[in-house]
Amino acid sequence: MYRFLLTPRWLGLLALALVAATVMVLLGNWQLDRYHGRTAVNERIDAGLRMAAVPLRDTLPAPTGGPGTAGPPPAQERTFTRVTVTGRYDTDNIVLVRGRTVESRVGFEVVTPLVLADGTAVLVNRGWIPPAPGGAMAQPQVPPSPAGEVTVEGRVHASESGNARVARRDGRLESRRVSVPQLAGELPYPIHGAYVLLDEQTPAADPVFKAVPVGHANNWQNLGYVVQWWIFAAMTLVGYGWIARREARQSSGTPDPLPRDLAADPSPSPQESR
Structure with missing residues:
Protein backbone atom coordinates (compact mmCIF):
# COMPACT_ATOMS: atom_id res chain seq x y z
CA MET A 1 0.00 0.00 0.00
CA TYR A 2 2.90 2.35 0.73
CA ARG A 3 5.39 1.06 -1.85
CA PHE A 4 4.98 4.28 -3.81
CA LEU A 5 7.04 5.97 -1.06
CA LEU A 6 10.12 4.25 -2.57
CA THR A 7 9.68 5.98 -5.93
CA PRO A 8 12.13 8.80 -6.78
CA ARG A 9 9.38 11.42 -6.51
CA TRP A 10 8.40 10.48 -2.98
CA LEU A 11 11.97 9.91 -1.87
CA GLY A 12 12.71 13.43 -3.09
CA LEU A 13 9.73 14.81 -1.15
CA LEU A 14 10.91 12.96 1.98
CA ALA A 15 14.43 14.35 1.61
CA LEU A 16 13.03 17.86 1.14
CA ALA A 17 10.82 17.52 4.23
CA LEU A 18 13.70 16.20 6.35
CA VAL A 19 16.04 18.97 5.22
CA ALA A 20 13.40 21.64 5.88
CA ALA A 21 12.59 20.20 9.31
CA THR A 22 16.29 19.97 10.19
CA VAL A 23 16.89 23.59 9.21
CA MET A 24 13.91 24.70 11.31
CA VAL A 25 15.14 22.71 14.33
CA LEU A 26 18.59 24.31 13.97
CA LEU A 27 17.02 27.77 13.76
CA GLY A 28 15.10 26.95 16.93
CA ASN A 29 18.32 25.86 18.64
CA TRP A 30 20.00 29.11 17.58
CA GLN A 31 17.17 31.14 19.07
CA LEU A 32 17.41 29.00 22.22
CA ASP A 33 21.10 29.92 22.53
CA ARG A 34 20.16 33.59 22.13
CA TYR A 35 17.49 33.20 24.80
CA HIS A 36 20.04 31.77 27.25
CA GLY A 37 22.55 34.51 26.37
CA ARG A 38 20.05 37.33 26.86
CA THR A 39 18.78 35.77 30.06
CA ALA A 40 22.34 35.76 31.41
CA VAL A 41 22.71 39.46 30.51
CA ASN A 42 19.47 40.32 32.31
CA GLU A 43 20.62 38.40 35.38
CA ARG A 44 23.91 40.35 35.41
CA ILE A 45 22.01 43.65 35.12
CA ASP A 46 19.81 42.74 38.08
CA ALA A 47 22.77 41.50 40.11
CA GLY A 48 24.66 44.76 39.45
CA LEU A 49 21.79 46.76 40.92
CA ARG A 50 21.85 44.75 44.16
CA MET A 51 25.55 44.23 44.78
CA ALA A 52 27.96 46.35 46.79
CA PRO A 203 30.81 65.38 45.13
CA ALA A 204 27.25 64.97 43.87
CA ALA A 205 26.52 65.29 40.18
CA ASP A 206 24.58 68.23 38.80
CA PRO A 207 20.82 67.50 38.94
CA VAL A 208 20.42 68.37 35.26
CA PHE A 209 21.89 64.96 34.43
CA LYS A 210 19.38 62.14 34.05
CA ALA A 211 20.51 58.61 34.80
CA VAL A 212 20.89 56.47 31.69
CA PRO A 213 18.73 53.36 32.16
CA VAL A 214 20.05 49.93 31.29
CA GLY A 215 17.36 48.17 29.29
CA HIS A 216 16.78 44.47 29.74
CA ALA A 217 17.09 42.30 26.66
CA ASN A 218 13.81 40.87 25.34
CA ASN A 219 14.68 37.22 25.94
CA TRP A 220 11.06 36.05 25.84
CA GLN A 221 10.85 37.02 22.19
CA ASN A 222 13.66 34.58 21.45
CA LEU A 223 11.86 31.85 23.39
CA GLY A 224 8.77 32.49 21.27
CA TYR A 225 10.86 32.02 18.13
CA VAL A 226 12.15 28.72 19.51
CA VAL A 227 8.62 27.37 19.89
CA GLN A 228 7.64 28.74 16.48
CA TRP A 229 10.50 27.08 14.58
CA TRP A 230 10.05 23.75 16.34
CA ILE A 231 6.30 23.76 15.62
CA PHE A 232 7.05 24.48 11.96
CA ALA A 233 9.46 21.52 11.89
CA ALA A 234 6.83 19.21 13.37
CA MET A 235 4.17 20.50 10.96
CA THR A 236 6.48 19.79 8.01
CA LEU A 237 6.88 16.13 8.99
CA VAL A 238 3.22 15.71 9.91
CA GLY A 239 2.25 17.30 6.60
CA TYR A 240 4.42 14.85 4.68
CA GLY A 241 2.81 11.94 6.53
CA TRP A 242 -0.70 13.25 5.87
CA ILE A 243 -0.06 13.65 2.14
CA ALA A 244 1.47 10.17 1.95
CA ARG A 245 -1.53 8.64 3.76
CA ARG A 246 -4.00 10.35 1.44
CA GLU A 247 -2.04 9.14 -1.59
CA ALA A 248 -2.10 5.60 -0.22
CA ARG A 249 -5.87 5.67 0.35
CA GLN A 250 -6.51 7.01 -3.13
CA SER A 251 -4.25 4.33 -4.67
CA SER A 252 -6.12 1.56 -2.85
CA GLY A 253 -9.54 2.92 -3.84
CA THR A 254 -10.47 3.86 -0.27
CA PRO A 255 -12.32 7.18 -0.35
CA ASP A 256 -11.45 9.88 2.07
CA PRO A 257 -13.91 10.01 4.97
CA LEU A 258 -16.57 12.70 4.68
CA PRO A 259 -16.58 15.52 7.16
CA ARG A 260 -18.72 14.69 10.18
CA ASP A 261 -21.41 17.28 9.41
CA LEU A 262 -21.90 16.00 5.84
CA ALA A 263 -21.99 12.35 6.93
CA ALA A 264 -24.66 13.08 9.57
CA ASP A 265 -26.85 15.37 7.45
CA PRO A 266 -26.32 14.87 3.72
CA SER A 267 -27.89 17.37 1.35
CA PRO A 268 -31.03 16.06 -0.40
CA SER A 269 -30.81 15.13 -4.06
CA PRO A 270 -32.89 17.03 -6.64
CA GLN A 271 -35.34 14.06 -6.88
CA GLU A 272 -35.79 13.97 -3.10
CA SER A 273 -36.45 17.68 -2.96
CA ARG A 274 -39.42 17.21 -5.31
Whole structure:
Protein backbone atom coordinates (compact mmCIF):
# COMPACT_ATOMS: atom_id res chain seq x y z
CA MET A 1 0.00 0.00 0.00
CA TYR A 2 2.90 2.35 0.73
CA ARG A 3 5.39 1.06 -1.85
CA PHE A 4 4.98 4.28 -3.81
CA LEU A 5 7.04 5.97 -1.06
CA LEU A 6 10.12 4.25 -2.57
CA THR A 7 9.68 5.98 -5.93
CA PRO A 8 12.13 8.80 -6.78
CA ARG A 9 9.38 11.42 -6.51
CA TRP A 10 8.40 10.48 -2.98
CA LEU A 11 11.97 9.91 -1.87
CA GLY A 12 12.71 13.43 -3.09
CA LEU A 13 9.73 14.81 -1.15
CA LEU A 14 10.91 12.96 1.98
CA ALA A 15 14.43 14.35 1.61
CA LEU A 16 13.03 17.86 1.14
CA ALA A 17 10.82 17.52 4.23
CA LEU A 18 13.70 16.20 6.35
CA VAL A 19 16.04 18.97 5.22
CA ALA A 20 13.40 21.64 5.88
CA ALA A 21 12.59 20.20 9.31
CA THR A 22 16.29 19.97 10.19
CA VAL A 23 16.89 23.59 9.21
CA MET A 24 13.91 24.70 11.31
CA VAL A 25 15.14 22.71 14.33
CA LEU A 26 18.59 24.31 13.97
CA LEU A 27 17.02 27.77 13.76
CA GLY A 28 15.10 26.95 16.93
CA ASN A 29 18.32 25.86 18.64
CA TRP A 30 20.00 29.11 17.58
CA GLN A 31 17.17 31.14 19.07
CA LEU A 32 17.41 29.00 22.22
CA ASP A 33 21.10 29.92 22.53
CA ARG A 34 20.16 33.59 22.13
CA TYR A 35 17.49 33.20 24.80
CA HIS A 36 20.04 31.77 27.25
CA GLY A 37 22.55 34.51 26.37
CA ARG A 38 20.05 37.33 26.86
CA THR A 39 18.78 35.77 30.06
CA ALA A 40 22.34 35.76 31.41
CA VAL A 41 22.71 39.46 30.51
CA ASN A 42 19.47 40.32 32.31
CA GLU A 43 20.62 38.40 35.38
CA ARG A 44 23.91 40.35 35.41
CA ILE A 45 22.01 43.65 35.12
CA ASP A 46 19.81 42.74 38.08
CA ALA A 47 22.77 41.50 40.11
CA GLY A 48 24.66 44.76 39.45
CA LEU A 49 21.79 46.76 40.92
CA ARG A 50 21.85 44.75 44.16
CA MET A 51 25.55 44.23 44.78
CA ALA A 52 27.96 46.35 46.79
CA ALA A 53 30.57 48.29 44.80
CA VAL A 54 34.04 46.79 44.40
CA PRO A 55 37.25 48.57 43.28
CA LEU A 56 37.50 49.07 39.54
CA ARG A 57 40.76 47.09 39.32
CA ASP A 58 39.00 44.00 40.73
CA THR A 59 36.76 43.94 37.67
CA LEU A 60 38.51 45.68 34.80
CA PRO A 61 42.18 45.09 33.88
CA ALA A 62 44.34 48.19 33.73
CA PRO A 63 45.54 49.31 30.29
CA THR A 64 49.18 48.50 29.58
CA GLY A 65 49.69 50.41 26.30
CA GLY A 66 50.71 53.97 25.69
CA PRO A 67 48.61 57.11 25.19
CA GLY A 68 45.76 56.69 22.74
CA THR A 69 45.30 52.97 23.42
CA ALA A 70 42.57 51.02 25.18
CA GLY A 71 43.03 48.20 27.64
CA PRO A 72 41.49 44.73 27.37
CA PRO A 73 37.71 44.46 27.62
CA PRO A 74 36.17 42.98 30.77
CA ALA A 75 35.27 39.32 30.99
CA GLN A 76 31.67 38.81 29.92
CA GLU A 77 30.59 37.77 33.40
CA ARG A 78 32.06 41.02 34.81
CA THR A 79 29.91 43.38 32.77
CA PHE A 80 27.37 45.37 34.81
CA THR A 81 29.40 44.79 37.98
CA ARG A 82 29.10 47.75 40.34
CA VAL A 83 32.50 49.40 40.86
CA THR A 84 33.99 52.42 42.58
CA VAL A 85 36.95 54.48 41.45
CA THR A 86 38.53 57.83 42.37
CA GLY A 87 40.21 60.31 40.04
CA ARG A 88 39.95 63.72 38.40
CA TYR A 89 37.68 64.57 35.48
CA ASP A 90 39.45 65.72 32.32
CA THR A 91 37.16 68.54 31.21
CA ASP A 92 39.26 69.22 28.11
CA ASN A 93 38.19 65.94 26.53
CA ILE A 94 34.46 65.69 27.21
CA VAL A 95 32.68 63.40 24.75
CA LEU A 96 29.12 64.21 23.67
CA VAL A 97 27.28 61.12 22.45
CA ARG A 98 24.46 62.44 20.29
CA GLY A 99 21.14 60.94 19.28
CA ARG A 100 20.47 59.23 22.62
CA THR A 101 16.92 58.80 23.89
CA VAL A 102 15.81 58.92 27.52
CA GLU A 103 12.14 59.17 28.50
CA SER A 104 11.20 59.54 24.81
CA ARG A 105 13.40 62.64 24.38
CA VAL A 106 16.45 62.79 22.12
CA GLY A 107 19.55 64.41 23.55
CA PHE A 108 23.16 63.78 24.50
CA GLU A 109 24.96 61.48 26.89
CA VAL A 110 28.00 63.13 28.46
CA VAL A 111 31.06 60.90 28.73
CA THR A 112 34.05 62.33 30.58
CA PRO A 113 37.45 60.68 31.13
CA LEU A 114 38.29 60.17 34.79
CA VAL A 115 42.08 60.31 35.12
CA LEU A 116 43.41 58.01 37.85
CA ALA A 117 46.50 58.43 40.04
CA ASP A 118 48.57 56.11 37.82
CA GLY A 119 48.01 58.27 34.73
CA THR A 120 45.47 55.97 33.08
CA ALA A 121 41.82 56.93 32.68
CA VAL A 122 38.38 55.37 32.56
CA LEU A 123 35.48 56.82 30.62
CA VAL A 124 32.51 57.72 32.81
CA ASN A 125 29.04 58.14 31.33
CA ARG A 126 27.78 60.88 33.62
CA GLY A 127 24.22 60.85 32.30
CA TRP A 128 21.84 62.32 29.73
CA ILE A 129 21.10 66.00 29.14
CA PRO A 130 18.74 67.67 26.63
CA PRO A 131 20.05 69.53 23.59
CA ALA A 132 20.24 73.28 23.41
CA PRO A 133 17.31 75.13 21.81
CA GLY A 134 17.47 74.72 18.07
CA GLY A 135 17.07 70.99 17.53
CA ALA A 136 18.20 67.58 18.67
CA MET A 137 21.69 68.13 17.22
CA ALA A 138 22.33 71.45 18.96
CA GLN A 139 25.20 71.08 21.42
CA PRO A 140 23.98 71.32 25.01
CA GLN A 141 25.40 73.46 27.76
CA VAL A 142 27.26 70.88 29.85
CA PRO A 143 27.27 71.56 33.60
CA PRO A 144 30.79 72.06 34.98
CA SER A 145 32.55 68.99 36.35
CA PRO A 146 33.56 68.93 40.02
CA ALA A 147 37.07 70.24 40.60
CA GLY A 148 39.57 68.05 42.40
CA GLU A 149 39.19 64.40 43.25
CA VAL A 150 35.89 62.70 42.45
CA THR A 151 34.74 59.29 43.64
CA VAL A 152 32.51 57.55 41.13
CA GLU A 153 30.26 54.57 41.70
CA GLY A 154 28.64 52.87 38.75
CA ARG A 155 28.37 49.77 36.61
CA VAL A 156 30.90 48.47 34.11
CA HIS A 157 29.48 48.68 30.59
CA ALA A 158 31.18 47.01 27.64
CA SER A 159 32.28 49.17 24.73
CA GLU A 160 29.51 49.70 22.20
CA SER A 161 30.01 47.97 18.87
CA GLY A 162 29.87 49.64 15.50
CA ASN A 163 32.12 51.98 13.57
CA ALA A 164 31.09 55.48 14.68
CA ARG A 165 33.16 58.45 13.54
CA VAL A 166 34.64 60.60 16.30
CA ALA A 167 34.94 64.33 15.53
CA ARG A 168 35.78 67.42 17.52
CA ARG A 169 33.26 70.26 17.30
CA ASP A 170 33.54 73.49 19.28
CA GLY A 171 36.26 71.96 21.42
CA ARG A 172 34.33 68.82 22.33
CA LEU A 173 34.46 65.33 20.97
CA GLU A 174 31.27 64.01 19.39
CA SER A 175 30.21 60.52 18.39
CA ARG A 176 27.12 58.37 17.99
CA ARG A 177 28.46 55.53 20.13
CA VAL A 178 30.58 54.96 23.21
CA SER A 179 33.16 52.96 21.29
CA VAL A 180 36.12 52.76 23.68
CA PRO A 181 38.82 51.82 21.12
CA GLN A 182 37.82 54.66 18.78
CA LEU A 183 37.59 57.25 21.54
CA ALA A 184 40.96 56.11 22.92
CA GLY A 185 42.67 57.35 19.77
CA GLU A 186 41.52 60.90 20.57
CA LEU A 187 42.81 60.94 24.15
CA PRO A 188 46.32 61.67 25.51
CA TYR A 189 46.49 58.72 27.92
CA PRO A 190 45.69 55.00 27.94
CA ILE A 191 42.12 54.19 28.93
CA HIS A 192 40.41 51.13 30.35
CA GLY A 193 38.67 48.79 27.92
CA ALA A 194 35.11 49.56 29.10
CA TYR A 195 33.26 52.54 30.48
CA VAL A 196 31.45 53.14 33.75
CA LEU A 197 27.76 54.01 33.74
CA LEU A 198 27.42 56.46 36.62
CA ASP A 199 25.06 55.70 39.52
CA GLU A 200 26.46 57.93 42.27
CA GLN A 201 29.22 60.50 42.57
CA THR A 202 31.01 62.37 45.37
CA PRO A 203 30.81 65.38 45.13
CA ALA A 204 27.25 64.97 43.87
CA ALA A 205 26.52 65.29 40.18
CA ASP A 206 24.58 68.23 38.80
CA PRO A 207 20.82 67.50 38.94
CA VAL A 208 20.42 68.37 35.26
CA PHE A 209 21.89 64.96 34.43
CA LYS A 210 19.38 62.14 34.05
CA ALA A 211 20.51 58.61 34.80
CA VAL A 212 20.89 56.47 31.69
CA PRO A 213 18.73 53.36 32.16
CA VAL A 214 20.05 49.93 31.29
CA GLY A 215 17.36 48.17 29.29
CA HIS A 216 16.78 44.47 29.74
CA ALA A 217 17.09 42.30 26.66
CA ASN A 218 13.81 40.87 25.34
CA ASN A 219 14.68 37.22 25.94
CA TRP A 220 11.06 36.05 25.84
CA GLN A 221 10.85 37.02 22.19
CA ASN A 222 13.66 34.58 21.45
CA LEU A 223 11.86 31.85 23.39
CA GLY A 224 8.77 32.49 21.27
CA TYR A 225 10.86 32.02 18.13
CA VAL A 226 12.15 28.72 19.51
CA VAL A 227 8.62 27.37 19.89
CA GLN A 228 7.64 28.74 16.48
CA TRP A 229 10.50 27.08 14.58
CA TRP A 230 10.05 23.75 16.34
CA ILE A 231 6.30 23.76 15.62
CA PHE A 232 7.05 24.48 11.96
CA ALA A 233 9.46 21.52 11.89
CA ALA A 234 6.83 19.21 13.37
CA MET A 235 4.17 20.50 10.96
CA THR A 236 6.48 19.79 8.01
CA LEU A 237 6.88 16.13 8.99
CA VAL A 238 3.22 15.71 9.91
CA GLY A 239 2.25 17.30 6.60
CA TYR A 240 4.42 14.85 4.68
CA GLY A 241 2.81 11.94 6.53
CA TRP A 242 -0.70 13.25 5.87
CA ILE A 243 -0.06 13.65 2.14
CA ALA A 244 1.47 10.17 1.95
CA ARG A 245 -1.53 8.64 3.76
CA ARG A 246 -4.00 10.35 1.44
CA GLU A 247 -2.04 9.14 -1.59
CA ALA A 248 -2.10 5.60 -0.22
CA ARG A 249 -5.87 5.67 0.35
CA GLN A 250 -6.51 7.01 -3.13
CA SER A 251 -4.25 4.33 -4.67
CA SER A 252 -6.12 1.56 -2.85
CA GLY A 253 -9.54 2.92 -3.84
CA THR A 254 -10.47 3.86 -0.27
CA PRO A 255 -12.32 7.18 -0.35
CA ASP A 256 -11.45 9.88 2.07
CA PRO A 257 -13.91 10.01 4.97
CA LEU A 258 -16.57 12.70 4.68
CA PRO A 259 -16.58 15.52 7.16
CA ARG A 260 -18.72 14.69 10.18
CA ASP A 261 -21.41 17.28 9.41
CA LEU A 262 -21.90 16.00 5.84
CA ALA A 263 -21.99 12.35 6.93
CA ALA A 264 -24.66 13.08 9.57
CA ASP A 265 -26.85 15.37 7.45
CA PRO A 266 -26.32 14.87 3.72
CA SER A 267 -27.89 17.37 1.35
CA PRO A 268 -31.03 16.06 -0.40
CA SER A 269 -30.81 15.13 -4.06
CA PRO A 270 -32.89 17.03 -6.64
CA GLN A 271 -35.34 14.06 -6.88
CA GLU A 272 -35.79 13.97 -3.10
CA SER A 273 -36.45 17.68 -2.96
CA ARG A 274 -39.42 17.21 -5.31
